[in-house]
Amino acid sequence: MYLEFSEDEQLFREAVIEFSKRYIEPIWVNVDEVGKLPGDLIKRMGEQGLFAIPVSEEFGGVGGTLTMAAIATEEIAYYDPAVAIAVYALLQNGWPMALDQFGSDEVKSMILPEVASGDAFFGIASTEAHGGSDVAGIKTFAEKVEGGWRVSGEKVYISGVREVLELPTGGGWFFLSKTGSRDYGHRNISAFALLPRWKGDVKEGFEPTIFDEIGRGGLSTGGFKLDNFMIEDKYLIGEENKGFYYVMQGFNIARILVAAACIGSGRWALDQAKEWLTNRKLFQGRKLSSFQGIHFKFAELYTELEAARLFTYKAARLADKIYIEKKPGFKPKDLNVPVAMAKLKAPETTIRIYEEVLKWYGAYGYTKESNIYRGWLGTFSYVIGAEGGQNIMRIIIARDILGKENIRS
Amino acid sequence: MRVLVPIKLSYDINQMKYDERTGEPILDAVPRVMGDMDRCALEAALQLKESLGVVVEFISIGSRRTHNKLMMDAYAMGCDKGYLIEAEDTNTLDAYTVSSIIGKFVEKYGPYDIIIMGATSQDTHSSVVPPALSALLGYRAAFGVDKVTVEGDVFILEATYEDGIYRYRLTPPFIISVTTEANTPRIPKLKDILKARRMKYEVLPVNDLISKDEVRKINVTSIKKYVTPRRREIIEVDSEEDVDKAVYRIIELLKEAEIL
Numbered sequence: 115m116y117l118e119f120s121e122d123e124q125l126f127r128e129a130v131i132e133f134s135k136r137y138i139e140p141i142w143v144n145v146d147e148v149g150k151l152p153g154d155l156i157k158r159m160g161e162q163g164l165f166a167i168p169v170s171e172e173f174g175g176v177g178g179t180l181t182m183a184a185i186a187t188e189e190i191a192y193y194d195p196a197v198a199i200a201v202y203a204l205l206q207n208g209w210p211m212a213l214d215q216f217g218s219d220e221v222k223s224m225i226l227p228e229v230a231s232g233d234a235f236f237g238i239a240s241t242e243a244h245g246g247s248d249v250a251g252i253k254t255f256a257e258k259v260e261g262g263w264r265v266s267g268e269k270v271y272i273s274g275v276r277e278v279l280e281l282p283t284g285g286g287w288f289f290l291s292k293t294g295s296r297d298y299g300h301r302n303i304s305a306f307a308l309l310p311r312w313k314g315d316v317k318e319g320f321e322p323t324i325f326d327e328i329g330r331g332g333l334s335t336g337g338f339k340l341d342n343f344m345i346e347d348k349y350l351i352g353e354e355n356k357g358f359y360y361v362m363q364g365f366n367i368a369r370i371l372v373a374a375a376c377i378g379s380g381r382w383a384l385d386q387a388k389e390w391l392t393n394r395k396l397f398q399g400r401k402l403s404s405f406q407g408i409h410f411k412f413a414e415l416y417t418e419l420e421a422a423r424l425f426t427y428k429a430a431r432l433a434d435k436i437y438i439e440k441k442p443g444f445k446p447k448d449l450n451v452p453v454a455m456a457k458l459k460a461p462e463t464t465i466r467i468y469e470e471v472l473k474w475y476g477a478y479g480y481t482k483e484s485n486i487y488r489g490w491l492g493t494f495s496y497v498i499g500a501e502g503g504q505n506i507m508r509i510i511i512a513r514d515i516l517g518k519e520n521i522r523s
Numbered sequence: 524m525r526v527l528v529p530i531k532l533s534y535d536i537n538q539m540k541y542d543e544r545t546g547e548p549i550l551d552a553v554p555r556v557m558g559d560m561d562r563c564a565l566e567a568a569l570q571l572k573e574s575l576g577v578v579v580e581f582i583s584i585g586s587r588r589t590h591n592k593l594m595m596d597a598y599a600m601g602c603d604k605g606y607l608i609e610a611e612d613t614n615t616l617d618a619y620t621v622s623s624i625i626g627k628f629v630e631k632y633g634p635y636d637i638i639i640m641g642a643t644s645q646d647t648h649s650s651v652v653p654p655a656l657s658a659l660l661g662y663r664a665a666f667g668v669d670k671v672t673v674e675g676d677v678f679i680l681e682a683t684y685e686d687g688i689y690r691y692r693l694t695p696p697f698i699i700s701v702t703t704e705a706n707t708p709r710i711p712k713l714k715d716i717l718k719a720r721r722m723k724y725e726v727l728p729v730n731d732l733i734s735k736d737e738v739r740k741i742n743v744t745s746i747k748k749y750v751t752p753r754r755r756e757i758i759e760v761d762s763e764e765d766v767d768k769a770v771y772r773i774i775e776l777l778k779e780a781e782i783l
């Protein structure tokens with residue numbers, strides 16, 4: 115595939131770059147240090163049209179594409195290499211798009227315009243303490259009652275908990291729960307739009323906590339307990355017990371943006387390195403870049419990053435064909451392998467870049483002043499497992515290429 | 524009220540590429556963009572649209588192939604109507620020809636109450652077109668404006684020149700050129716970019732406005748990369764007494780370089 119952006123995509127990219135230079139680049143270090151996204155920045159991003167990009171206009175979205183959301187995420191991450199702001203944008207595009215695809219019109223028209231404007235957050239709440247990779251093993255249970263569902267359980271490592279509590283409208287998550295039976299498996303999982311706070315106080319039965327993390331300081335990660343929390347019927351996403359299928363598609367969408375965030379941050383790190391290696395001189399005036407041990411590595415990482423970028427936009431274009439253009443002959447499962455490859459390649463390449471760049475910077479890289487470590491810690495969240503562990507990507511690729519029956523042990 | 528903003532697709536001087544051997548620029552490989560001052564001119568017009576309800580139209584000279592993105596950009600910022608005067612090789616048109624084309628356009632498709640331009644283009648920096656156009660049209664004018672305010676029917680335009688700040692009080696019709704001090708241009712929103720994709724601009728052949736023999740071209744004899752020679756001097760400061768000496772030496776050097 116030859117990667118070329120169309121004229122409107124180029125214009126949009128230029129606009130995001132200008133926006134990021136003006137409003138993100140001057141504050142990214144502070145956001146990471148203080149550990150909070152400024153409310154006025156979120157509002158401004160909403161006004162600029164950086165949320166709900168691939169959501170249809172009919173439901174308050176921007177009416178763009180996932181490719182455009184990837185462009186926005188990549189460029190924001192370049193100017194916020196610690197990636198909290200980029201990840202915020204990523205979540206605010208990926209999961210609203212998933213809701214737009216599978217939710218009811220009533221709930222979409224309620225939630226999506228508020229997300230687009232920046233007044234509400236809508237992320238993903240799937241992970242539980244037993245292990246996020248094992249979605250079929252979730253224990254949260256929703257019991258059917260008159261007019262809705264009574265839910266009890268606990269979610270952990272969920273992005274956006276503080277934001278839901280503090281944003282003007284509030285918000286919530288694309289939320290997974292067992293329904294019908296508590297047995298292990300994926301055929302008894304349903305998806306809901308869980309809104310513990312919406313235009314008012316926190317609803318009864320919702321008990322949040324915030325975790326202290328090592329990176330991407332601006333965006334909160336936390337957990338919550340649900341104790342007989344009531345969800346009205348209208349918030350069921352799609353059909354009962356089909357939640358697993360919807361969330362897997364949601365992950366495919368969000369993982370493309372995860373890859374885009376890593377690429378933007380990695381590109382920033384390589385640009386810093388380029389400046390450093392071509393200016394720092396030692397051994398009687400030799401530039402660091404003149405040593406083969408260094409420029410070979412640089413060339414290699416530069417190539418790897420470009421490869422990751424091609425994977426990412428290839429997957430984004432395919433997702434647009436499936437979900438935005440709805441072209442006949444393109445199915446959601448066609449995305450599995452291209453997306454898993456992008457999500458496998460981009461975070462790992464970016465982490466390798468950071469590890470080299472930190473070394474190239476020498477002792478200065480180990481100081482907080484150099485700021486390089488912020489990008490390293492921020493993007494590390496994606497090799498750890500946010501939006502799916504790396505081995506899960508390997509499993510998806512192996513399963514779809516070799517066949518399910520051939521990879522079972 | 525109708526406001527016209529002429530905009531140019533300029534070479535992005537931040538991304539110039541040169542032949543390493545000859546020092547000649549490789550213009551075909553240089554991306555072209557809307558110049559910063561042109562963007563400020565559009566912003567100034569759009570601010571008048573918001574405050575006074577004027578209609579903002581824009582015009583550029585070029586081909587559909589090269590200028591489509593520029594036209595979309597202006598629409599995405601919020602302009603109401605665009606015109607593309609179709610001509611090839613617009614980079615070699617001389618400033619008088621450009622002024623004549625815009626002048627004829629204004630006579631034919633006007634009247635326009637206000638014309639706002641960038642004070643100078645990003646690549647050639649001649650600053651000739653705005654004054655030439657005002658002369659051709661017989662419009663009052665103010666150039667290098669960095670502040671626009673409106674008091675009733677009167678527009679107050681402030682420009683900073685070497686000998687001080689000039690304040691012009693003009694009533695339409697007039698033409699002004701603005702600097703990057705005038706405003707901070709808005710960033711097109713994605714929704715507006717998507718809308719701009721569908722907006723049509725009018726394409727007019729250049730020969731409808733001026734005849735072939737009126738087209739004058741500049742003959743570029745040579746463009747070369749010019750690198751200001753750098754001079755470096757290390758002034759060592761080891762003790763407190765050295766500080767004064769160092770300061771004097773710096774002043775001396777700045778005088779030698781005619782900076783002071």
Ligand SMILES: Cc1cc2nc3c(=O)[nH]c(=O)nc-3n(C[C@H](O)[C@H](O)[C@H](O)COP(=O)(O)OP(=O)(O)OC[C@H]3O[C@@H](n4cnc5c(N)ncnc54)[C@H](O)[C@@H]3O)c2cc1C
Pocket residue numbers: 237238239240241242243244245246247248270271272273274335495498499500501502503504505506509
């Ligand atoms: C910063 C951050 C933000 C997050 N935000 C959210 C959020 O908003 N919503 C949400 O639902 N979750 C979120 N998560 C959780 C994330 O989805 C999980 O971390 C992820 O699914 C992995 O789950 P786990 O951490 O429990 O690790 P585990 O599932 O216990 O996995 C541990 C390790 O084992 C590997 N592994 C697991 N299974 C296999 C296997 N079959 N074969 C080989 N190796 C395997 C994994 O790759 C991983 O390296 C976030 C995580 C982080 C770090």
